[in-house]
Amino acid sequence: MVTRVGAQTAIYCLSDGARLPAWAEQSDQARRKALKRDEKLGRRVELLQGLEFEGGASRRIKFSDDGRMLVCTGEYPPACKVFELSQLGQKYERRLGCAAVDVWPLSPDLGKMVFLLSDRTLDFHAPYGTHYKVRVPSAGRRLLYDGAKCTLHVASGQRSVAHRLDLDSGTFLSDLEVGAPSSCCDLGRGVPLTAFGCEDGIVRFFDARTSSIQPVALLDVGNDVTALAFDGDGLRIACGTADAEVKLYDLRSKRPTLTKAHQNLLPIVDLKWHSSSRETASSLILSSDARVLKAWDSRDGKVFTNVEPSSPLNHVAVAPSSDERDSGLILMAGEQARVMAYYVPALGRAPRWCAFLDSLTEELEEKGQSHFEDYRFVSRTELDELGGEAFVGTPQLRAHAHGFFMDARLYKRLRAAAAPYAYDDYKKQKVAKKLAEKQESRIRRAEVLPAVNAELAQRLLSPPEEDKPRKRGKKKSKQGLPTPTEANPLGDDRFGAMFTDERFQVDESTEEYRLRHPPVKSKK
Template identity: 40%
Template sequence: MPTVSTKIKVSKDGQYIMAAGTYKPRIRCFDTYQLSLKFERCLDSEVVTFDILSDDYSKIVFLQCDRYVEFHSQHGRYYRTRIPKFGRDFSYHYPSCDLYFVGASSEVYRLNLEQGRYLNSLQTDASENNVCDINPIHGLFATGAAEGKVECWDPRTRNRVGVLDCALSSVTVDTEIDGLPSISALKFNGALNMAVGTSTGQVLLYDLRSNNPLIVKDHQYGLPIKSIEFQDPLDLIISADSRIIKMWNKDTGKIFTSMEPEHDINDVCLYPNSGMLLTANEDPKMNIYYIPVLGPAPKWCSFLDNLTEELEENPESTVYDDYKFVTRKDLENLGLAHLIGSPLLRAYMHGFFMDIRLYHKVKMMVNPFAYEEYRKEKIRQKIEETRAQRVQLKKLPKVNKELALKLIEEEEEQQLPRKKKQKNLPNILTDDRFKVMFENPDFQVDEKSEEFRLLNPLVSKISEKRKKKLKILEQQEAQEQEEEEEPEGKPSDAESSETSDDEKGWVEEVRKQRKLLRQEEKVKRQERFKEDQQTTLKPQFFEIKAGEEFRSFKDSAKKQKLMKKTLGDRLKLEEKLGILSVSDTTVGSKQMTFKLKKSGQQKKQQEAEKQHHLERKQLRRSAGHLKSKRGRRGPF
């Protein structure tokens, strides 16, 4: 489309795909068997929706935004009529040849195509109707109202047979501000199932025998549902709003997959009996998605199956599969800081990508015994796993022992009778998510770091008590003797006096830590200053080539001539030369030249000009044998 496509549908025989769009308002028909555009027709106003009544493209009905209804045949527009109110959707009832129009009115207008006249309209209780649909099995006609209700009518008796209130089942937090959700999409599946989409982004699946929805699926975006399709082979529902297309199981509600295109979605169409999706969106190009799991490719593009099979057999590696991500600190540890800025390192976010083979080579050179250490660590882990199967006493982990002891003490305090009123918090030691924290030495808390020393001065004092307990526990484990511990819940007098001292002297501890950090910073500065004094700067000499001594003066003369010319002439000259020069006269005489990248058309044009000049030179003849003869007059 020139700008935007609004609706897209497939004919019943599957040979033609029709799409409506703007601007200017038009309809395009694509022939799938020929993989080409069949025809294009421009319309007087924009298309709200359309439907293909025949098996091919020979009978089409368009509902336009100016209340006009147009009927098209193979040659073009066949007939045009108008409805009383602005229409929003319509459905065609095949047994009676009736068109049902809903829109900005409480009435449903009926136009009989066999008799060629309007029939008595259906009077609904809604102020406005947004969507409608007809069940293809038993012919039940349903309308979706702006008040969030669905009314069902029997076309044979023209009486209402039921009302379904969907707004109460899809109430969200934002309904108090935005009002009750309205019905924005409606679709029947089989004789008993019906899916309803709301303006707040929910999809409700109903059984016509029940007032309560079987399942409610929320898109979580708060945008109106624009399209609903059923995929029966896998029992999936394909629902779409303007941002996302979701495929989910209609029995469990589990997400199968989802797609978020770059541009907003206006309509979604599922090609029958295949895994192909067609979308009309806010972009000139209409998107086509092929999902092999949903079904095979259509006959007219069966080559897609072969392509997907080849892609599955030969998976392509991503760009950074053979690279290792390292930070600046890692490069300093490996001694590769001098490679920053070279092609061997690719800058990315807060670090660099380097070749994994180079990384392993340097790692082996820096630490040749890394493999042996890794092997010993793996053997130790396997031995510990076998030991864990034996019956053994409770003991502290080898990593973060103080933290584990602290958690054990807190758990014991919660079990005391005086602490019953407090909430029982989950224990990290028994949680599998934090298991690695007490097994992997990389997660060991560094007590010598600045953050730990400054932010936890009181914790460091309390940790001294735990260290004493740790020593006692380690001695007990070494000796394998069980000793009775002090009764829990009653702190000793020594501990109470220590806590009072801690409360008084925690400020002094902070000051001491700050003084120590300042002294360490001074020592580091002195070491850096000594290193800077030891480094000597070597003078750099530059060689001036012969004939380049007065190049700057020649360039200045050329610049003065160029400055007299107009900007267009200068740009044309630079394009011909293929060089863009930028000079800086503020600091010395500097000049930078940039070679402009020529397009393929410019290169072809230059080659054609060269060939033309060569041909002219070959054909050119000298005019020396011609001499001017003065004084001779002609016969006249």
């Protein structure tokens, strides 16, 4: 089910809808029965079939250079899945010896890939499976491949060096002296520079054209660098730190041009430069920590939109579009079985392989679908009153803003248990409201009654029960004359003097009046 989770900027969640049970996936007949039983299953949108890891979490997710293939690693057990996007399905799945720390595609069709495993092993894969394995001197954290020199870099998390492997000759090259354990690395697109972000808060740059193992420049960021990314021109670099800050630098200056802070005070997990349209080309940055992904303008720091995932983030990938720009489809690897998928139309159009998202979201906007139509927002105080503290941290509650989104059915059950006499109180309030309205109408009618012949005027303004209309519409008499409620004698010039002149006062206590107006029993 496509659910809108953004208030000002439209953000559609594609991965939190209903799921087919395991028994229904065994056969087509069981699947059809499940679809008949649950209406939500029939309205679900499955972006890619099999884009999940039943055992636990997804770690890394990357697109091929041409945007036609997708690789995702996860656990448990450790495995990688490759998807052919034009077919909207999984192409194959392979099991790995241990958990994959990082993955790097080596060919456009993902036939050749290299995995950095947690046991210090580089696992090279070919179309037929594992091709070769080699151990690196120390445990690595990130991979970086320089296609121009056919060199694979491994950022070490234990030593103050970065390992290099020449894939052409199949030999290790001299390690780069980075000065401290490194957490991230990136390759400049427009300049021949390789950058490594280190734990001592310094980004070290190496000239990719030379064989020197010493850095050519240093950039002091101030804290442990956990993520970095060059822009499309290679003249600017974004550095994310462990103290939840993103600093933008021009390579010609050592002072940051802009500093953006995350409010969650969590280390920056990933950084992406986003070019979606001509108006926002190369100006948006997607920075993410474990709880939120922020899209903001690199020129003034103004927040474009925020995406709050349903589980902690591990990695973020933006699907490329057909016009060599980034689309609005964002895939997130996190601590849950299903890979999270969000579509933000304001960031860019959907890729060609899922172009149906544009028409689908436009239709939802026309219908005016409400945010979280199957959920109800409750604050922390209201949750305590309902006695639902035990559901914090479970899938039944989703943290949002200053409260939680709760399933509407669960909210009704907790409400009924917390206030068992709420319906009786509601009935009493309705009865009291009706009595108050009647009393108020009587007071208003008494205020408009004349001083002369007030009782007669009240009887004329209030028709008897048998004359009151029982159906909708105005009741007409047999002669076609209006009912007493339609004819108002108080404003008629022929009878107006009866209610203003005291000489026409009717004395109902006289014997003559009682003889002329005997009491009449009302009809049943």
